[in-house]
Amino acid sequence: MRVYPDQLVRQLSPLKPCYLIFGDDPWLCETSKRTILDQAKREGFEERIALTQEAGFNWRELQDEWNSMSLFASRRIIELHLPQAKPGSEGSSQLQSLMQQENPDILLLITGPKLASEQTKSKWFKQLDEKGIYIPCATPEGPQFQRWLQTRIREAGLNLTQDAQQLLLSLYEGNLLAADQAIQLLQLLSPSSQITAEQLQHYFEDQSRFSVFQLADCLLANQQEKAQHILAQLQAEGTALPILLWGQFKELTTLLQLKQAQEAGTPLQSLWSQFRIWDKRKGLYQGALSRLSLNQIETALASASKIELKLKQQGAEDWTAMSHLCLLYDPKAHAHLSHIELG
Missing domain, CATH: 1.10.8.60 (Helicase, Ruva Protein; domain 3)
Known part of the structure; x- marks a missing residue:
């Protein structure tokens, strides 16, 4: 059963046999884990065994811990960390087997990075999810x-x-x-x-953290003030300019192809799956396509190419030009800036 971190407290009584905490937000992961451990302690789970799936990890060790008697307490917590969130065939079989061996004195707590959708469809995950609770810990946005x-x-x-x-x-x-x-x-x-x-x-000082993908979403939505803030933060954090350029080429090329298809009379509805654009981003693309002309998108792509050429030929990361490129997503700014040639 999927339960989000802010709902977890309401789902802890009685405790489930298994909890799966997966995600890339350290605060949410640690807070969710602490919430479960605090409840477990109140219910008499006092001993904790920590296992990590490293190179050469012996899955038999997990089975042995599951079956062994506690030396210090009647109830125990087994924490299993999966650094790659991939237990492999042996681990998958072992985890499924454990869920068929009910042990009310064992609480299994599994942690790891964010799961891809195909991982949540695997047999081992489905088996554990059916018996326990899955807590996805993704950083909330907006x-x-x-x-x-x-x-x-x-x-x-x-x-x-x-x-x-x-x-x-x-x-x-x-x-x-x-x-x-x-x-x-x-x-x-x-x-x-x-x-x-x-x-x-x-x-306080500015400690926000953003990603190339958040920058792309802000630009598609024409949230220029926020986009410039994200760009400044990415520069301050040492993000490599080629990564940002990759993101811009990806978004602008998609916009160009969608705009060309749209002007040729192709309905957008038939293009979403072709370009792997999911529901949460459709509105962003629709807004950008209605705001920008084909010529404006082509100009922005040409600007990105000039930044890339300068980077390859001179080894210079031109963040001013990158800021200029971001402004080209705004038609009003585009009218005043598109003719300007930067260094």
Whole structure:
């Protein structure tokens, strides 16, 4: 059964035989794990055995731990970490076998990175998911992050002005760990009085973390202010410019092909699966296609090619030109900037 981290507390009584925590957000993974362990301790699970599927890992060790008697407590927790989220054929068989050997004195806690959709369809995962609870720990974005942040502020008993909440949102979007640490610090600095945006600016530096994919989504949605902020953060974090260019070529080439097909009279509905565009991104592409002309998309692609050529010929990462390219997603900016040749 799939349960999201914010719903986990309501699904812990009684405890299931197995919990699967998979995801790339360290704060959500650790918090979910701690929530389960705290409940397990209340129910008498006091001994913990930690296993990691490393090179040469012997799956028989897991079976032995499952069958052995505890030396220190009547109930035990077996933590199994799968660094690649791939137990292999032997591990898959072993995990399925364990779920058929009911042991109310053993709690199996499996952790690992984010699962691909095909992994959640595997036999071992389905068997464990049927017996236990799967907690996907993906970093919330946009409105989901805003809701998460507001919940944490409320739970911490803090009184932030609307401007202060927006500033906190801007500073820490994509970094739950840093956001939670900031909230804990605010509890110490100002536990009862109202906190303004001006006060926050004195306390914190910008620690938001973004990805190339978030930049692409912002540009498709023409959220220029946020896109420029993400671009600056990616540069500050040392993101290689070729990675950003890869993302831009991918999005602009897709836009170009969609626009050409659209102008040829092909309905967009018939193109989504062909270009592997899923439901959550269809609106972004529709907005960009209605906003940008074919010539504007071609100009943006040409601009990306010039940045790539400069990088290959001179070894220069031109972040100013990259910022210029991002602005070309806005038709108004495009009209003023498209003729400008950068270094």
